Amino acid sequence: MMSKETKAWAATSPQKIEASTITRRAPDDQDVAINIKFAGICHSDIHTVRSEWKEVEYPLVVGHEIAGIVSAVGKNVTKFKVGDRVGVGCMVNSCRECDNCKDGEEQYCADMVGTYNAKDPKDGTITQGGYSQYVVVDQAFVLNIPENLPLDKAAPLLCAGITVFSPLNHWKAGPGKRVGVIGLGGLGHVGVKIAKALGAEVTVFSQTDSKKELAMQFGADAYIATGDPKAFDGLDRKFDIILNTVSAKIPLDKYLSSLRRDGSLVQVGAPSDPLQITPFSLLPQRIGIHGTLIGGIAETQKMLDFCAKKQIFPEIEVVSASYINEAYDRVVKSQVKFRFVIDVSTIIGFVY
The missing domain is CATH 3.40.50.720 (NAD(P)-binding Rossmann-like Domain)
Incomplete structure (x- = not known):
């Protein structure tokens, strides 16, 4: 499979997120390609876009609460198949060799790779997040979303x-x-x-x-x-x-x-x-x-399974991509009850 252009909403400055196009790397044999359906808005996204935590190279697509459907898998992928309901959280890779990784605590790996604004070890590019149509992630960092957990409500669970x-x-x-x-x-x-x-x-x-x-x-x-x-x-x-x-x-x-x-x-x-x-x-x-940070991949899967079993859902407000900038302002002013989730179909439908 070749690299692929995908529609997205990218931060072009600390104050502005706008319609854009990005290129995703070509999937390798261990990768899962995902058509994103919903992407949560986390306050971490806002801190990142506004360069409040560390330097940002614009344009940057944020979003680490990703829920979607598998569209393709590499030949060595055994955990997922086309059509599966899946999620991606705050990390997309790690060293796999340190004690933290071996203990299933990949979030504490010194070389943990964030879903956005980090260096992708597979091709050296800057990782781009979930405010987009499509993403490619190593199978080891993809989660299964149970059938009785709605995708829009599952998205914020992957961070919050x-x-x-x-x-x-x-x-x-x-x-x-x-x-x-x-x-x-x-x-x-x-x-x-x-x-x-x-x-x-x-x-x-x-x-x-x-x-x-x-x-x-x-x-x-x-x-x-x-x-x-x-x-x-x-x-x-x-x-x-x-x-x-x-x-x-x-x-x-x-x-x-x-x-x-x-x-x-x-x-x-x-x-x-x-x-x-x-x-x-x-x-x-x-x-x-x-x-404490987030959890490791195994613990995150445990959380998703638990929330599905107990029918625990976050309270969400689903918004269109064109509302992202306004949503950010409302988050900062604590005017949301309780999590914004972007309907990614509105990215596809936006006129570029």
Whole structure:
């Protein structure tokens, strides 16, 4: 198979994403070619497009929440066939040889290759993401999407879903465990649903009471409006795990004081300001603060299968490609409930 031109929406500057055409590399014997149906919009896409994390070479196509249908496979591909429903998340390759890779934790590989804005080891080009019609990915980094998981709702699970599932899985959220979730946004609302489905008792922390009804609909057992001066009264040593999904500067000492002995506060959001804590918040109860990325490929597949079995879906708003720039502005202003997903058929139908 030869390289292929595909329609896409590419960032041409930090402030603009527009209709474009890109060339995908020719699939090799290990590759899966995918016709993309839906692509989620993640805040990481916005940080990348706006050069807030590292330098960007424009034009760049972002998007690492990809759901579609297999259109072709290389001769050595055994995991997938034409017509399969598949997904691609935040990475498309790794070294395959380090301890992290051997342990199924490819996301921590020093040579992990991101789905966009990274160097593709197969041809040396810059990887381009899912805001496009078509993508080529090594079979080792393609996920199976179960039949009872709608493709549009599956897309955000490939980043938002695994980002919260991985720490809940690692720190063993389940029956008898109390989980706190800080924030009820794109990550937080999925975290609540998954933690509850795992059997944990779930409490949502949010600034005001405005999201209380939604939190309870998603399965929360309790809701705490942190803007109330007495919000943390009676919470000493209550939680086993707290997921911090927000990217804002918040008083972490208050949350640390609500963890049980050996409890964990897991940082999922990525604020630009340094975290501020008092060491004595950690010492008396052997409390830990941890960071986490996405999950490995095996864990991501486990998450998709779990969400399909339990019918856990993110709350989404499906938009056309021409709405991407406006969608970005709404994400930054926290004016979306809860994840935007691009209907890729609107990329095909757009007049270039």
